[in-house]
Amino acid sequence: MSYTFTIVLFSITLVLALAIRFLRSKKPKVQVPPGPKGWPIIGNLLDMIMNRPTHLWIHRVMEDMQTEIACFRFANVHVITVTSSKIAREVLRDKDEALADRADSYSSNLISHGYKDINFSPYGEKWKLMKKVMATKLMSPTTLNKTLGDRTLEADNIVTYVFNLCGLGSKMKPINVRDVALTYCHAVMMRMMFGQRHFDEPTEDGGLGPKEREHLDAIYRSLDCFFSFKVTNYIPFLRGWNIDAEEAEVRETVDFINRCNDPIIHERMQLWRNEGGKETEEDWLDTLVALKDDQGMPLFTYDEIRAQCKDINVGIIDNTMNNVEWTIAEMLNHPEILEKATNELDMVVGKDRLVQESDIPQLNYIKACIRESFRLHPANAFLPPHGAREDTTLAGYFVPKGSHILVSRLGLGRNPTIWDEPDAFKPERHLDDYTKDSMGVTLMEPEMRFVIFSTGRRGCPGPKIGASMTIMLLARLLQGFKWSPPNGASQVELIAADSNLFMAKPLLASAKPRLVPGLYPKIQI
Template sequence: MNMNVTNPYCFTLALFSVALVMSLALRYLRKPKGAQLPPGPTGWPIIGNLFQMVMNRPTHLWIHRVMKNMQTEIACFRFAGVHVITVTSSEIAREVLREKDEALADRADSYSSNLISHGYKDIIFSSYGESWKLMKKVMVTKLMSSSTLSKTLGDRTLEADNIVTYVYNLIPLESMTKSVNVRDVALTYSHAVMMRMMFGQRHFEEPTEDGGLGRKEREHMDAIYQAIDCFYSSNISNYISCLRGWNIDGEEAKLREAVDTINRCNDPIIQERMHLWRNKGGKETEEDWLDTLIMLKDDQGMPLFTLDEIRAQCKNINVAAIDNTMNNVEWTVAEMLNHHEIIEKATNELDMVVGKERLVQESDIPQLNYIKACSRESFRLRPANAFMPPHGAIEDTTLAGYFVPKGSQILVSRLGLGRNPKIWDEPEAFKPERHLYDRAGDSMGVTLMEPDMRFVVFSTGRRACAGTKIGASMTIMLLARLLQGFEWTLPPGTSQIELVPAESNLFMAKPLVASVKPRLALHLYPKMQI
């Protein structure tokens, strides 16, 4: 989200407040004799590059512009007392996430991360430590284990069927073609899968007649995206903690409203389920992730998680389950519409691997190498956000030979890695074929994993996303179902899709609209199952 700096009083007040914490800032500025920080732009006394950050929006474009002008793949920006180290090199990114993984496994403290996580009671935003390790273990071994994902396969297949039916029902029978909002379709699927797996239900209230998102689901989804935008925005209070709660940038009020909305949607289900399990004996079996979180016990047989910890974990799943799939599928379809030969190759692969007598299933994904290559290329070229969530330095360390002080924030650039000309030939071009062959020119199996950090999908190391398998399956299943079930073409009167990203995030600036008509026998389009 863009910050509002039109009020000079607010900004003057912020700068004045910085002076009050000069001693704190100076503590961060000390470094060992002879130690050299990464190169960076010249800043002001005390506030460093804070004024430049405020005056150059969006911040991620300014940071990348500065690094390009300085011809560096690692840079240091000082925002008041905080060093922010930015990285656009795959070699340095691997150092961050492998060699120095433990030293840089912390998270940055901010108003947004604190509010979203109910005071750091979650896995995404909380500091590195024993509590975090326990939550990560639960996510990996319980919620995201192979056995759990196998048990919930039916829920995901159900929603893959539903999204095909939803699109089919949008098409008038008399014309058999329709202009469809691809973003709305992707969001409908992503939200429904997340709800099924987390809460065991598709809707908060009454289902809609057409199978799309209802009023409360849209409010929930909009609030999730608002919270994500606030987290990724560069607020002054991120770097001057005494200003938190003053709403200087206007972002904190938006975030509070978003978190309140998410809580209004989630909390009644969580509280009712906790009462059911802990006061009324529960259900016959644990059916979804919420059941599992509630029923986990510690060594003394007591509930492992408190109400607020469960609320925080549910909000983590909300935040993590939606943006990547929606963003990737929308950009991939947009690129395909501009390159007819790519969409033709993708549908030909589906016809060869799956055929036209049944719908594609998750079990087909290992063989859909070209479709996975298209998705990988979109992740490389069109990430949802410019940077990964910041890593925090637990101790003094080094990166690429430069000194990194304790308390520094390290931002690995998704854009910088994915479009680095030292890594990629024609980095601005959409070329799925680049992912089909290894460096020796031999064909290889394609996955969405990228452990070498040549671009970012799900990250790696201690802070890697626990839901890589489910995230990859959701993305490829949605893309494959849309391509198999329908013929996608440019809207009438359009010669090309305008590929322009938004500023606050990197989603398409305008939701993608495309013409669609069925390409399978009518009996293959299932009935909606609410």
């Protein structure tokens, strides 16, 4: 019996169980947003199952209906999707508090240790405390300045890592740009969070070790589970049966992340909470462990610290990796853009020193290229779902309490009513936006014409660190190397994956050093 047919049969058996709840639900006084016609009781659930990847089906339905806000009913849950910048601002600004919850799911509950984190937990006093700690402690200007040395060290390491790859014999293999980006992102995350680059033994070449690669793989697999449209997201009493083959996978990934993180967290808590132990905060984990409440007791429990560490694992890696890989791929297909970006680096920084974070304000064309990649190639089709805490309205339509609101990153970034030639890679469009701004190009987008770090209560708590890492990685790779398509090819194939919007295949490219050898530092483990 096929998987799809099993799900169909199983869904039909739910009709009687759901009927009572459905009939008791309040009928909206105002019309919900337009959407496809659904079946009694189960709504559009079968359509969701039969049309994978679901995000493409949702956008296709909205395009056919010529609407920028739509309502899909998956069992008893209204899932409202938005592709309009005006309505997105209403979601994330005007109705921010009313829509500040998160959608409940098996994977988010497991990843967050029962909603003890900032990303997945419901809106409330505990969440507000964690958000405040994240903003005023971990992501404060003081802390970010303190960790500048860690980020610079890994920016040095990554150019040397690529330099070493370039010099391995006369027949050099193309360089895996995704692997390079992940190496940098993971190393920066580890240094700032745990104060160390590796879980076990360091690698000699500066790359990722086996455990780090498994750690990254587990992070991405758990992310895919969170952003998936699964039956159990909308019918909670089915959780625990592994009917869509996701639950076993997310348990496996979370268990592996725990096996990597937990020994470090446990050891650090013992150091801080034993007399004569640690007294100086050196990384983010120190800060989380050392914080006290008004009675002088530890502010966070063990599980809350574990959950916050997972948030950092997830939040600091995917956007930077995805953006830099797509940006270099687009540049390889547009050599004039690649040349212009490289020339900017030569003019602002020169070729006798490596680019630093202090140079970022002057790298406006580099930032314009990054903005254009965020617009065209977000890491996922939607922002994490917002949950309606109360009955409200959007664009004049009724939004019932408990609805899931999905702002489409893909729909905003490629909306033809917002962007001229929406499918074209044109960094110059972002320079035009900032010609009168003395601050130059930034990676903020308050008008929600596309999404970089989101905004509002549920916005990314660390946009500054995310922006700095992305700009520095791209700038170092362009300054340090001359890039070209591999094996004499003239173009790179630009195809997105189905489960997320990463490149379907890791980008392979040829690289040649363009600086004198002495500028590439030794790897610092």
